[in-house]
Amino acid sequence: MNAVSYSLAELAERFQLTPHGNGEQRINGVGTLAGAGASQLTFLSNGKYEAQLAETCAGIVVLREENLAACPSAALIANDPYVAYAKIAALFERLPLAPPGIHVSSVVADSAQVSQSASIGPCCVIEDGAVIEDGAVLGPHCIIGNNCVVGAQSRLVARVTLVTRVTLGKRVLVHPGAVIGSDGFGLAFDHEASSHGGWIKLPQLGGVRIGDDCEIGANTTIDRGTLDDTVLEEDVRLDNQIQIAHNVHVGAHTAMAGCAAVAGSAKIGRYCMIGGNAGVLGHLELTDRVTITAKSLVTSSIREPGEYSSGVPLQPNRSWRKNAARFKHLDEYARRLSALEKDKTHE
Amino acid sequence: MNAVSYSLAELAERFQLTPHGNGEQRINGVGTLAGAGASQLTFLSNGKYEAQLAETCAGIVVLREENLAACPSAALIANDPYVAYAKIAALFERLPLAPPGIHVSSVVADSAQVSQSASIGPCCVIEDGAVIEDGAVLGPHCIIGNNCVVGAQSRLVARVTLVTRVTLGKRVLVHPGAVIGSDGFGLAFDHEASSHGGWIKLPQLGGVRIGDDCEIGANTTIDRGTLDDTVLEEDVRLDNQIQIAHNVHVGAHTAMAGCAAVAGSAKIGRYCMIGGNAGVLGHLELTDRVTITAKSLVTSSIREPGEYSSGVPLQPNRSWRKNAARFKHLDEYARRLSALEKDKTHE
Amino acid sequence: MNAVSYSLAELAERFQLTPHGNGEQRINGVGTLAGAGASQLTFLSNGKYEAQLAETCAGIVVLREENLAACPSAALIANDPYVAYAKIAALFERLPLAPPGIHVSSVVADSAQVSQSASIGPCCVIEDGAVIEDGAVLGPHCIIGNNCVVGAQSRLVARVTLVTRVTLGKRVLVHPGAVIGSDGFGLAFDHEASSHGGWIKLPQLGGVRIGDDCEIGANTTIDRGTLDDTVLEEDVRLDNQIQIAHNVHVGAHTAMAGCAAVAGSAKIGRYCMIGGNAGVLGHLELTDRVTITAKSLVTSSIREPGEYSSGVPLQPNRSWRKNAARFKHLDEYARRLSALEKDKTHE
Numbered sequence A, B, C: 001m002n003a004v005s006y007s008l009a010e011l012a013e014r015f016q017l018t019p020h021g022n023g024e025q026r027i028n029g030v031g032t033l034a035g036a037g038a039s040q041l042t043f044l045s046n047g048k049y050e051a052q053l054a055e056t057c058a059g060i061v062v063l064r065e066e067n068l069a070a071c072p073s074a075a076l077i078a079n080d081p082y083v084a085y086a087k088i089a090a091l092f093e094r095l096p097l098a099p100p101g102i103h104v105s106s107v108v109a110d111s112a113q114v115s116q117s118a119s120i121g122p123c124c125v126i127e128d129g130a131v132i133e134d135g136a137v138l139g140p141h142c143i144i145g146n147n148c149v150v151g152a153q154s155r156l157v158a159r160v161t162l163v164t165r166v167t168l169g170k171r172v173l174v175h176p177g178a179v180i181g182s183d184g185f186g187l188a189f190d191h192e193a194s195s196h197g198g199w200i201k202l203p204q205l206g207g208v209r210i211g212d213d214c215e216i217g218a219n220t221t222i223d224r225g226t227l228d229d230t231v232l233e234e235d236v237r238l239d240n241q242i243q244i245a246h247n248v249h250v251g252a253h254t255a256m257a258g259c260a261a262v263a264g265s266a267k268i269g270r271y272c273m274i275g276g277n278a279g280v281l282g283h284l285e286l287t288d289r290v291t292i293t294a295k296s297l298v299t300s301s302i303r304e305p306g307e308y309s310s311g312v313p314l315q316p317n318r319s320w321r322k323n324a325a326r327f328k329h330l331d332e333y334a335r336r337l338s339a340l341e342k343d344k345t346h347e
Helices: A006-013 A047-053 A065-070 A082-093 A317-327 A330-346 B010-016 B047-053 B065-070 B081-092 B317-327 B330-344 C008-015 C047-053 C065-070 C081-092 C319-326 C330-346
Strands: A018-020 A040-043 A060-063 A074-077 A167-168 A179-182 A187-190 A198-201 A209-212 A221-223 A230-231 A290-292 A306-309 B016-019 B040-043 B060-063 B074-075 B166-168 B181-182 B185-191 B198-201 B208-210 B222-224 B230-232 B290-292 B306-309 C018-020 C040-045 C061-063 C074-077 C166-168 C180-183 C187-190 C196-201 C208-211 C221-223 C230-232 C290-292 C306-310
Touching: A006 A018, A006 A074, A006 A082, A040 A082, A047 A065, A065 A074, A065 C065, A082 B185, A167 A179, A167 C061, A179 A209, A187 C081, A198 C081, A209 A221, A230 C230, A306 C319, A317 A330, A317 B306, A317 C330, A330 B317, A330 B330, A330 C330, B010 B074, B010 B081, B010 C047, B016 B060, B040 B081, B047 B065, B060 B065, B060 B081, B060 C061, B065 B074, B074 C047, B081 C187, B166 B181, B181 B208, B185 C018, B198 B222, B208 C074, B222 B230, B230 C306, B317 B330, B317 C306, B330 C008, B330 C319, B330 C330, C008 C018, C018 C319, C061 C065, C065 C074, C074 C330, C166 C180, C208 C221, C319 C330
Parallel strands: A040 A060, A060 A074, A167 A209, A179 A221, A209 A230, A290 A306, B040 B060, B060 B074, B166 B208, B181 B222, B208 B230, B290 B306, C040 C061, C061 C074, C166 C208, C180 C221, C208 C230, C290 C306
Antiparallel strands: A018 A074, A187 A198, B016 B074, B185 B198, C018 C074, C187 C196
16 A cells, blocks of 8 residues: 555664664554554554554564563564654655645735745635745645734645634644634623613634644634733644633643633643543633543632543433432432431430 | 425325325425424324324324324324425425536546536535545535545535545535544654653544445534544434544444534444433443433443433532532542441441 | 724713723723733723722723722723723724625626625635625635525624525624534434334425524534524524524523534523533523523523523542542432431431
């Protein structure tokens, strides 16, 4: 499938790993420990797959020194086999060609600046004052609104919309359907409007700043700030369908799984991990290295690093119904329990 | 509104139902039991609407034999009136015309293969090696990435993006904003990168395979696999804003309601029903015929068919606050309860 | 940054506020109480920021009369400073120019009616029978499907899709990625299909009606009705990534925060507030002025105005695990507690 191949010796040198076995052993792809063939490389990182090592048919295995004895094939020894594997696997990623230049079907405003080394795919729209830096790649159907900047070597896979006042750093990767820089949800209720009052919209005058090496998932939305900017520091990683509200600040190296949501003006620290469909209420602060498990809701600020959770366990519906009904009386039960204890001490 | 009409006799023959009443009775549309007029057809399936039957003004009612006596109009007798109604109602759906051919505003790579009977709407982009099979319809603004296949008679309503290595089966229906084949969210934390470490991206080398007769909702996202493919078997039905992560496998005839999410490498069985905004954690397995109620989180594999739930009931905020605060002490209460019981038995 | 400026006297007259200080004092922008400079206007509405008032460097502060004494600068006195500020700040919003006319790259069906005062941006597609009324603005990449209507002065920021039979009122604002009028998720399970049965799709023959002054967030989805229409009354405000299923009816002035979801045929009252990622099950009714807090799930109809919640509080994972495990036995605990009490009364 892939004509390009690498020898054990080449990989060892390129990624500074210790080779074991025949340096001429070549691989032309990667696979799982169970599925890789003789011309593929795989890895062992998680202890629970150790039993599969003896049976692997892979040509090369990336592993820790302690697993070398059990390895039936050539090997590359790494401190962190998963990281080493990720770097090697990247050799086999075939990105679509992105020749420099602007596709004839795209519409570029006169005042926009597009680097000659940038690649602009079909049906893109680049508006007034936008800047596309060197080596940036815009796949089909991207919209770069007024005064937005796409940093050098960034890649917008397809159908990405930057609304206005959005700045992407270098090497930012944005997946299809993402919307960055849309209006924050800011409303004031005007009791004097019409008969019983109505909503007045607060203009969203800020922008969005996305740091270097961030990744933004498919159909994720990031609103621009009300007055100041919504900010993602460098190397923030957002999965699909995440919602980042206006004025949010996300610290460097924080990762969020699919469908997580952060409400307005919340401040998330560095190296945090936000689980899938977890939520953070507005105006809260999370310190660095906080992990929130899936579907949990953060309702007050977190000052201590660590792992936090909410929710109740899944059960068969019949027993869940009984327990859930009791939840409505939990306060009463606690009082009754205390009363019994008090009675007892008074006996 | 609709010029086409059908007689009772025609419908009975076409859908193999037993007619009752004047075979010449004609209808030109469908409506609810309460709202349908004399030229419309309706149905009675759910017992709780039985009382409405006597009052209906509909020209024809699809119903079970046991309800025939109470029906004031012509009728069609069906074993499953809801299914029969669904088939009849489809006669009145007016899909946009989709003439064969490629709209002049679309951009098609030389190496793409587009069937002469396929219809490609305005502003589509079809990239290298893509295949559009017979009778497939692409509405406006669809992007078909490298090496993607759109199966025969499939319909992409509008603005659908297939990123790369995505294969749709026959008669697949995809709604606007869906993104299929985007990068899975695969990251390795490299402690040796920069000063305090950073994320390394794992290339996502697999694809997505969608079976025949699947339906994918608006703004739903389905990531491609890391090494193998993300798979939906035939007749899987996904509502809007669903997130399917990389390497997930969904069994045939499974349906998921809006905003459900399935994390990486989870395996969902056949004939499952996943409720709205429910979640399934990564690497779990759900056997066939499992139902998960809305907003529940599945945190371990499920081996037995049946209905499962998590969550606590909604309450007025004031009482909810009291009960929720007690939840933090539930373990302590259980211990205190046991202690009281132990004391009692020792008395 | 912004050349346009306004004097205290001008603002007082325009917005019918009471000025205090030098009527010639001019501002050319807005900012926060803490961040605004001498040429900017700010506001004090929330009591917890009162302490910042004395230190503000803003040129003008909008505030209540009771705070005037502590204000170091010129002031505008308002009954509701937040509402007054919102109106003033709107003076500084710079929307992209939207000249009347149809961009040459757009595709407009012969039978569509586009007002001469409407602005149609690049790469739009306007299908048969669609109507674009006076002063409406379509940003790039909008798709207006068959028989859809975009009301006067409405603005579709970019990449908005109206599928079919969607009517937007006047001054409706829709953000990028929104999909309105997609198929509702209506399925009947046909036990007689193929070997073990399969899904039959119910055609979605209704439409969507959106009232005047509504706002629809980025990547929000609103399905069209099965027979009747899905309806949003006037001044409904939806944040990003909200899911509104078929046949839902939302009352006027109701607001929903990001990632909320409403299942099919639910009826939400007027002046309701639905929190972020909250959910409402199908066929329920919520009366007027109901507030649902974030991530809560509504599982039965609500007849009384007020605030409602579900969920359990976030905790450190270790203690959460202990408490959550006990939840599975809550019914048992309640019975044991009652038994102890009964024993006691029999002593």
